[in-house]
Amino acid sequence: MTVTTVIAGLSLLVWVWLLLGQGFFWRTDVRLPPRVAEPSAWPAVAVVVPARDEAAVLDLSLASLLAQDYPGRAEVFLVDDGSTDGTGDVARELARAHGGLPLTVSSPGEPPTGWTGKLWAVRHGVALARERTGAEYLLLTDADIAHRPDSLRALVTAAVGADLDMVSQMARLRVETGWERLIVPAFVYFFAQLYPFRWINRPRSRTAAAAGGCVLIRAGAVDAAGVPDSIRQSVIDDVALAGAVRRSGGRIWLGLADRVDSIRPYPHLGELWRMVSRSAYAQLRHSPALLAGTVVGLVLIYLVPPAAAIGGAAAGAWSVCALGAAAWAVMTATYLPMLRYYGQRWWLAPTLPYTAALYLLMTVDSAVQHYRGRGAAWKGRTYSRPDPT
Structure with a gap:
């Protein structure tokens, strides 16, 4: 031999x-349950969107959030993280043109030492949203993520129905160019191999991960985990968030998305x-x-x-x-x-x-x-x- x-x-x-x-890990059937009884009373939800130089994608992503078909109270808070392309102005104009859910645009200023820009924006947005709405749940979603009209409704139904503290979906990334076809599906495949969804979704599992583009989290879980302050330096903030929630005793869930899509293009290898x-x-x-x-x-x-x-x-x-x-x-x-x-x-x-x-x-x-x-x-x-x- x-x-x-x-x-x-x-x-x-x-x-x-x-x-x-x-x-x-290789199976792709971990999705939100298709048939779960909807809540008898819909909890209030605040949608927090950190955005830095995202004016080019807001007409699809932000517009999809404003158009959410949600039976309860919901508001959108876009946090302009030092943009230089007029992201905040574009957001306000979209809200005027489309209507839908109420929109607040705010800016936290530059992050202090020891904070990543995104998490500083999230901290500001979460604090503002909870102060103004008293929301029971927070949807943390990126500015390049588009949601189908029933996305928020499905997320809340899953969280309430299964008594979950955090529900996250891996957005379906854009796959149109040759390089995207070669690299993007493998990116999700490797992620699932490293963090098998079935392991994550077991209540007593040590494996924890989330997909930062779409995270619905209970306000009480935010307090219990001390986030985002406890993970303020994390570059891979979604995995760190899931770990913090799990360590604090929260129940988390992660699966592939059917109603959530990333619209950011990656046409070239660079x-x-x-x-x-x-x-x-x-x-x-x-x-x-x-x-x-x-x-x-x-x-x-x-x-x-x-x-x-x-x-x-x-x-x-x-x-x-x-x-x-x-x-x-x-x-x-x-x-x-x-x-x-x-x-x-x-x-x-x-x-x-x-x-x-x-x-x-x-x-x-x-x-x-x-x-x-x-x-x-x-x-x-x-x-x-x-x-x-």
Whole structure:
């Protein structure tokens, strides 16, 4: 038995374990329940939208929030986080033109040291919303997220019906260009592999994550978790939020969306590269050891199978070829449901190793940019490694 045979066999064993033992992460059937009894009394909801230079997308995203068909009291609070493109003015004009839910536009000013801009905006918006409305629930949603007219209604129904403190949906990201087709479904696939939704949704699970574009949270859970103050330095704020709520005893839920869509375009590789690399090293807690382990893991899991299958066939090492081909087949099978969810062709599934190689390079680049002082850069702001607390 050669070293290459052992490595190819190990890769296959890992894929068998991922298929059966990682919370069935590859399935895409974790959605809001389609038939749940609606509340007898609809709670008041405040929708908080942090926005920085988002004027170009508000005609779809903000308009969709103003048009929510919600039976109870609901108001929208857009927090203009130092925009230079007239985001606040565009929002006010949309409210005048479309009507619908009441809109308040406010600005918190520049974030103080130790805060990310988004979380400072969220803090300001949550405080303002609770002061003015006394809302029982808060919907935290990004300015590039469009909601179907019944989105808020469905979220509240799920939260009240299942007695959940936080309900989050992974918005369906835009997939139109070639690069988006190659990278975007894999982004959600990798996220689900790292944070299996079924594990997250177990009441006593240690796994916690959310999708920051759409988070409905109970006001009492905000107080119990001390958010956003307790996570004020977090670049990956949605995962940090879910962790804080879970640690405080809250019940959380995460699934894929049917009524929530991201409208931000990523037409070129550069935009997608920056989307991933700005937070990849933060996900690894800025640890060189975790970075090295991640690189080795990505190579073993995603790159060894095609290398073993093709290289083994070329060299006549048929045992290596068979092991690599089997691992590649399992990998391909687990990716197909996500491609179907995004309406993509099946033949993209075998290209997942190539996409994984790109993600590997993005992760290494994220570490390089961090040590050059340009890590976690987003819309003119750069965030350093959080101070230990």
